[in-house]
Amino acid sequence: MLLDDQLCFGLYSASRAVTGLYRRLLEPLGLTYPQYLVMLVLWDRGAVPVGQLAEALQLDYGTLSPLLKRLEAQGAVRRVRRPEDERSVLVELTEDGVAMREDARGIPTAVGRAMGLTRDELAETRAVLARLTGSVAAVLATPADG
Amino acid sequence: MLLDDQLCFGLYSASRAVTGLYRRLLEPLGLTYPQYLVMLVLWDRGAVPVGQLAEALQLDYGTLSPLLKRLEAQGAVRRVRRPEDERSVLVELTEDGVAMREDARGIPTAVGRAMGLTRDELAETRAVLARLTGSVAAVLATPADG
DNA sequence: AGCGTTTAGATTGTGCACGATGAAATCGCG
DNA sequence: CGCGATTTCATCGTGCACAATCTAAACGCT
Known part of the structure; x- marks a missing residue:
């Protein structure tokens, strides 16, 4: 029942350490780690609805909605309601968002x-x-x- | 540059999955995972100052202070200023806190x-x-x- | 003793993460 | 066609996680 004997704590520590590393690497881009993960998906797939992001990252709307709002506020993505299904919101890269890929290389x-x-x-x-x-x-x- | 190719995402996912598992297991105890980690240290070492908790869990005061406040509010721990050094706050288990160990076995x-x-x-x-x-x-x- | 420095901890602000709830659009079934 | 059910997303509340700032106590040096 000791802390260091359990894999969980190792997992928890490692994850936080890596996130801290990303924090430093992403600071010039103005991105957080979860925001960077969203960008990775968009760079790979192009425009996707919010639900697909949620599935790819295993995050729910409660996390993604405000995150995407911040990404949009800083000009990396755009959110557009799809005309053929007004429930669905497509997340697509802006030019700035596309350009960020170089900086993240x-x-x-x-x-x-x-x-x-x-x-x-x-x-x-x-x-x-x-x-x-x-x-x-x-x-x-x-x-x-x- | 794909999501699933990177260990970081695996780490991030695994950590969140395990935290979710703890969420379910700890729900009867009324503890969150980080609170449970604090309890593990206290069950092992007895009363410790906040700084030692911070070092053991690699968390800073900004995270621990409110967390310990909540643990105290629910009656699992007590925080007492040390008389011989009024800067230092000792975190110690209450009887309820000691008893929780059985439930967490x-x-x-x-x-x-x-x-x-x-x-x-x-x-x-x-x-x-x-x-x-x-x-x-x-x-x-x-x-x-x- | 006096005073700047260090140390221990708390507070504030931002951004996840998740459960719960809510709202609008679409679908399905009679 | 009408209407309840489902889908898609947003919002709210709680609790981490971390950077930055603040306070007070103890220390150190003259």
Whole structure:
């Protein structure tokens, strides 16, 4: 029942440390880490509805709506209601948002370097964490006990 | 530059999934995950000053002060200024706080099961993440570039 | 003793993260 | 066609997480 014996705390610490690293790397771009994740999806896929962002990032509207509002306020994205379905809001990059991609080019490798892991360790850990996330999500998906 | 290719996103997702699992497990105790981490330290060490909690959890006063205030409001801990150094605040368990330990007994194994990893994978991942956290922290400790 | 410095902690402001609720548009079924 | 159900998104409230600022107590140096 000790703190450092539990993987959870390691996970929690590592996640916060990495977020802190992104904070420094993204500060020149004026982005936070979750905002950067949204930009990654948009750079890859182009315009997507809010719901697809929510699914890709596993975040709910309560988190994404104000986040997208801030991204829009700073001119990185635009939100447009889709004419063929007025419920849906399409999030698309502005020119500034497209241009940001250049400024963010070096970030993934910088983060990779800072982590100080071998290529194999990176891949292995990524795979294990994906399995872990899936397993935990499955447990959480069962309504009552777990 | 894809989302799922990056360990960071795996880390971020896994951390949030595990926190969600704790949310469910801790709900009967009326604790959040960070509050539970504080309780773990107190159950292990007894009364400690706020600064030691901050160091153990790698959180700053801005996070801990209100968190401890809430823990005190619900009767799990007490905060007492130390007479021999009035700057320092000692956080100690109340009787209710001590008693909570019993209710929390099953949580670590429940989490371990939900993660669905082998004992070796758990240990290995914990070790890799500790190294990663240290490496990132070292980079962040260097003032400007990284 | 006097006074600047350091230390321990609290407070404030911003931005996630999530549960709960609400509102509008669309769909489906009789 | 009418109307309840579903889908899509926004809003609100609570609780982290962190940077910046502030306060008060203790320390150190002359």
